Amino acid sequence: MTPEIEQFRRAAHRALEWIVGYYQDPRRYLVRVPMKPGALADALPGEAPEEGESYEALLEDFERLIVPAATHWNHPRFFAWFPSSSSPPAVLGEMLAATLNTNGIHWLSSPAVVELEQVTLGWLRQWLGLPREFFGEILDTASVSSLHAMAAAREAADPEVRERGARPGLTLYCSEHAHSSIEKGALVLGIGRQHIRKIPVDGEFRMRADLLERAIEQDRAAGLRPFCIVATAGTTSTSSVDPLEATARIAEGHGLWLHVDAAYAGAAAILPEKRPLFEGWERAHSIVLNAHKWLFTPLDLSVLYTRRPDVMRRTFSLVPEYLRTAEDPRAVHLMDYGLPLGRRFRALKFWFVLRRLGRRGITELLRSHIAWAQELAAWIDADRRFERVAPVPFSTVCFRLRGDNDANRRLLNRVNESGRFLLSHTELDGRYVLRIAIGNYHTRREDVQEAWELIRRTADEL
Ligand code: PLP
Secondary structure (H helix, E strand, O other): OOHHHHHHHHHHHHHHHHHHHHHHOHHHOOOOOOOOOOHHHHHOOOOOOOOOOOHHHHHHHHHHHHHHHOOOOOOOOEOOOOOOOOOHHHHHHHHHHHHHOOOOOOHHHOHHHHHHHHHHHHHHHHHHOOOOOOEEEEEOOHHHHHHHHHHHHHHHHOOOHHHHOOOOOEEEEEEOOOOHHHHHHHHHOOOOHHHEEEEOEOOOOOEOHHHHHHHHHHHHHOOOEEEEEEEEEOOOOOOOEOOHHHHHHHHHHHOOEEEEEOOOHHHHHHOHHHHHHHOOHHHOOEEEEEHHHHOOOOOOOEEEEEOOHHHHHHHHOOOOHHHOOOOOOOOOOHHHHOOOOOOOOHHHHHHHHHHHHHHHHHHHHHHHHHHHHHHHHHHHHHOOOEEEOOOOOOOEEEEEEOOOHHHHHHHHHHHHHOOOOEOEEEEEOOEEEEEEEOOOOOOOHHHHHHHHHHHHHHHHHO
């Protein structure tokens, strides 16, 4: 063994011990340490070292400076935004993927990346109950996956777009509760704000199918070109699910591309009892769900499924001579299905998770999170000082103090300032609302219970 490799071995053992300690007792960390912007940057040298440093120095600084500045998304008491946690098998897979550093540009550049991606996404597709024709690829985030879906939708509606450039008047539909990544993606594609219709929602924050259809008809009559509907299964504020059957029927009736953004909630389709909420999504042209949200796999692992890989190829395939390889019908070239050329071996960590936890393990985790969210909802309903402001179809609970927005803002800030829990907020009908999203691999029922106790105590003190 060379001295360099020997030093690496010792440092790797130390890092592994740190990881094991982190997993054993994550609650000894605050979810978030209060700090001022710039504090970490100021504590670090302004210039990189001239000479290489020891692993010991690096690991010491990691523990001393970096860990306290991290918001611990992996913490069992992280309840903000949507969950995103890494399970131990995923960490192993990530470590090994970085060691191989193999790049799945096309099949020849790494058969392992290409074929394992197809196999793992095939497994997941079966668990989700989606038909065989759905082709899956891994991208970094749901924002980028949805951008790809919308680009394919534009290609389907306007096959000349590559030659001529975009036609004016292409119009996209989503609910007013769709994630901002939909509007952002449409802006990047040059659709223009004037041609993004945000359809109002019903009393449970679901897109109104009647208003969707009316908007499409009005736009057609006005000479515009409706091309894409984005439905959300698990909206960011309340986790509501748009009416997928009705939306699919409208998309089919008007010849539009249907993209379903199931970034967070899509994982719940693994559960037979939740599958009815997703009925109709099998008729979509594309679906995104993030394994890095509620499938215990660390960032980044967004899954984009499409029933129209041919359109995805028409949209994205552009092969310079140096990337040409012999054609073989079984050799998938991932560069043909998206914008990035280089693709890291994300499927490895996901394969480790799917195999280590199995469908049973994942099902148990998802069911626990949903059950604790239901319990929390019941506790909130039983306390007359609070009101719950949205149904709880999955593991996200929206509630508020019966009072003004300012009181709710103060309540959230006080709870978060404790550093023991991290919650987030949203606004619904002009009202400031607190959110607790449960879904971390290490969360236990007591974590949810203690969060609720702290919220109640803090409300007493306001
Ligand atoms: N779609 C929905 C419904 C989301 O809630 C989010 C983020 O929370 C996104 C998309 C964006 O996900 P990403 O961070 O992977 O781009």
